[in-house]
Amino acid sequence: MSISQDSIIHVSKLVKRYSELLAIDHLSLEVRAGEIFGFLGPNGSGKTTTINCILQLLSYDKGEISLFGEEMTPTRYDLKRRIGIVPQEVAVYDELTVRENIDAFCALYVSNGKERKALVNEAIDFVGLGEFVNFRPRKLSGGLKRRLNIACGIAHKPELIFLDEPTVAVDPQSRNAILEGIERLNAEGATVVYTSHYMEEVEQICSRVLIMDSGREVAQGTVDELKAMIGMGERIRVECASLDDALLGAVQALPSVRSAAIKEGALVVECTSGSHNLTDVLGVLSSTSTAYGRVWSEPPTLNDVFLEITGKALRDEA
Amino acid sequence: MWDNFKYTLLSIVRNPALLFWPLGFPIILSTLFSFMFANLDESFQLQPVALGVVQDETYESAFGLDDTLRSFDGSAADSEQHFFDLTYYAAEDEAETATAEGAIDGYVIVADGAPVLRISAAGLSNERRLNLTTVTMVLDGYVRVLNEIETVMEEDPTLLLDDSAQAMVAELVNQGSQPTDEDIEALVQYVTAQGTPDVIAGFQTDAVRTEKLKLTKTDPDSSARYYYALLGMAAGMGMHIAYEVVSAFMAQKSPLGARRTLAGMSRWRMLVSSLAASWLAAFSCLAIGMAYMHFVVDVDFGDRAVPCLFALGLSSLAFCALGSLIATFNLSGNLCVAITTVLAFFAGLYGQASQRIADLIAIVYPGLAALNPVRQTAQLFYSLLYYDSLDPYLHICAVLTVMAAAFATVAVLRMRRQRYAYL
Numbered sequence: 131m132s133i134s135q136d137s138i139i140h141v142s143k144l145v146k147r148y149s150e151l152l153a154i155d156h157l158s159l160e161v162r163a164g165e166i167f168g169f170l171g172p173n174g175s176g177k178t179t180t181i182n183c184i185l186q187l188l189s190y191d192k193g194e195i196s197l198f199g200e201e202m203t204p205t206r207y208d209l210k211r212r213i214g215i216v217p218q219e220v221a222v223y224d225e226l227t228v229r230e231n232i233d234a235f236c237a238l239y240v241s242n243g244k245e246r247k248a249l250v251n252e253a254i255d256f257v258g259l260g261e262f263v264n265f266r267p268r269k270l271s272g273g274l275k276r277r278l279n280i281a282c283g284i285a286h287k288p289e290l291i292f293l294d295e296p297t298v299a300v301d302p303q304s305r306n307a308i309l310e311g312i313e314r315l316n317a318e319g320a321t322v323v324y325t326s327h328y329m330e331e332v333e334q335i336c337s338r339v340l341i342m343d344s345g346r347e348v349a350q351g352t353v354d355e356l357k358a359m360i361g362m363g364e365r366i367r368v369e370c371a372s373l374d375d376a377l378l379g380a381v382q383a384l385p386s387v388r389s390a391a392i393k394e395g396a397l398v399v400e401c402t403s404g405s406h407n408l409t410d411v412l413g414v415l416s417s418t419s420t421a422y423g424r425v426w427s428e429p430p431t432l433n434d435v436f437l438e439i440t441g442k443a444l445r446d447e448a
Numbered sequence: 449m450w451d452n453f454k455y456t457l458l459s460i461v462r463n464p465a466l467l468f469w470p471l472g473f474p475i476i477l478s479t480l481f482s483f484m485f486a487n488l489d490e491s492f493q494l495q496p497v498a499l500g501v502v503q504d505e506t507y508e509s510a511f512g513l514d515d516t517l518r519s520f521d522g523s524a525a526d527s528e529q530h531f532f533d534l535t536y537y538a539a540e541d542e543a544e545t546a547t548a549e550g551a552i553d554g555y556v557i558v559a560d561g562a563p564v565l566r567i568s569a570a571g572l573s574n575e576r577r578l579n580l581t582t583v584t585m586v587l588d589g590y591v592r593v594l595n596e597i598e599t600v601m602e603e604d605p606t607l608l609l610d611d612s613a614q615a616m617v618a619e620l621v622n623q624g625s626q627p628t629d630e631d632i633e634a635l636v637q638y639v640t641a642q643g644t645p646d647v648i649a650g651f652q653t654d655a656v657r658t659e660k661l662k663l664t665k666t667d668p669d670s671s672a673r674y675y676y677a678l679l680g681m682a683a684g685m686g687m688h689i690a691y692e693v694v695s696a697f698m699a700q701k702s703p704l705g706a707r708r709t710l711a712g713m714s715r716w717r718m719l720v721s722s723l724a725a726s727w728l729a730a731f732s733c734l735a736i737g738m739a740y741m742h743f744v745v746d747v748d749f750g751d752r753a754v755p756c757l758f759a760l761g762l763s764s765l766a767f768c769a770l771g772s773l774i775a776t777f778n779l780s781g782n783l784c785v786a787i788t789t790v791l792a793f794f795a796g797l798y799g800q801a802s803q804r805i806a807d808l809i810a811i812v813y814p815g816l817a818a819l820n821p822v823r824q825t826a827q828l829f830y831s832l833l834y835y836d837s838l839d840p841y842l843h844i845c846a847v848l849t850v851m852a853a854a855f856a857t858v859a860v861l862r863m864r865r866q867r868y869a870y871l
Contacts (some may be wrong), residue, residue: 235711
């Protein structure tokens, strides 16, 4: 597999086994400079394992991994210095203050004290922890800890940032601030690999998405490409005064309708992609003289795509 | 590296749980030891006896007895020979009254030509019996010497004379003829001028008395071994600091470890700076512990402060390197405590039984004993306290240096290219 010039991460046919369990099954992916690359998958699908292999934390059985166009090995500290990590769990020193924590992590990448001081101040401003610089982590709320976790990962201004579910268990305001921050980092030139279970977040910020299941890539592309991939159109919901099986049959008979059902006094219709689905459904209601009230038409979400591709069966962490 | 060292040290200092074992533990235990050993030491220390003397005619006629007793009196003797505080009484009644009132522990009286010690009931108590034993030893010694003098006087009185007088007699004998009156007169004048007791003193000093010799630089202290082994154990507990610090950048130990493993600083730099920080913390704890033992508990470390501190530094370095090595394996930190506890047993910390076993191993398997860093630490202090030469000390230093280098090297090699199959 050839590596394109703007490739930041290049993974080719990666295989990782945990004894009998095949955790990653010949996975290939490419992340290009300037992207926010979304990594999606159910629990145990191999997302974190893939990232750990890319970062050479985990050994792997087969495959090639390049970062910034160069082969990645455990001792490529020159490449590691260009990477920022924001792990899923808050991983900071409990004994150090907010400022000390950020400085301690930044010092692992930047040795010049003066340069580092400016970077630390910038990171503090970036995550909005200015009022809490002398607090120790145990005195911070969950959202503030998350922001500290992010500051520790980005203070050295990395070119490539891995964010592993950074918004877990944070309030909507903090989540919004974090997402805006990620977009700002990207706008400043950083390439971001973003892992999350929150589909709306991925849909909001990611330029491309890879969906994994059982260690394999099941879909990859932009959000629109993924939506087009499953052939799902909008979901139409109509409040009707009276609903009967004849009406339901007439709606289901429409060529662009995938399914129709009566739920809580409303007609719910899932359509395939098409240009006049709403007109068709409303036409059936008019032709059967069915009185109707409010009408909703929702385009498919990434969540719909995800469930369509990975199925609706419950998953547990392997 | 400096920043990693600084922040590692800061996180150690702010973690009281980490500092308890190397700092709190020796202070608490040495305080307990001091209470335990205080009574033990006192029971072996001689206290001056308040001794009465019935100074009647028979006492005055006892040849050399008063001189003998006065030589151990507080006013005349040096501190090591201060066994008695003498009080003189004109008659036995007065001495008896003073004994009954507790003013003196007993009194000496000369009866039937020999000195006799009479003591109060209180003098028979355990606390005072040892002290009064010194009186009986002195009196027995006096009687023995007197008997020997009497025997010699019967067999060869000239042996009682000092070297000069003996030389004069020998010259008279060697003349091979009857000595002249002038020669005999000169001898009599010499003996008279010197005084008979002094001439006889020459006999006592040269021929009878046993002299005390010191084989070690400092007097042996039965409790010092416990304190030294305790310092060795505290140094071992310092291993836990290094374990925790190094674990903080081992990916399989914590999310923080994983994050630091992925950082842009090489593992060996992280290890060296973390090891240095943990060593400084452990060493400081030990130095404080040793200072507490010396200045508060009054443990004798001799007069070699700098080598003592160097010993602590080297010992804590060896243990910190071992703690780092253990941290590179996926093993519990409790192992550090377990190892130290076992090694302390074989260093003799847990009483006389463990000391006997430790000594036995040192005799039968000296190589095995040398591998015990807790014992080696205790031996460092022993060698400084008791030996004039620094050779034994330097030998142990060399062993600990090799240990530290070996542990640290293996730890670096294990970490350098470490990747994990599982996290």
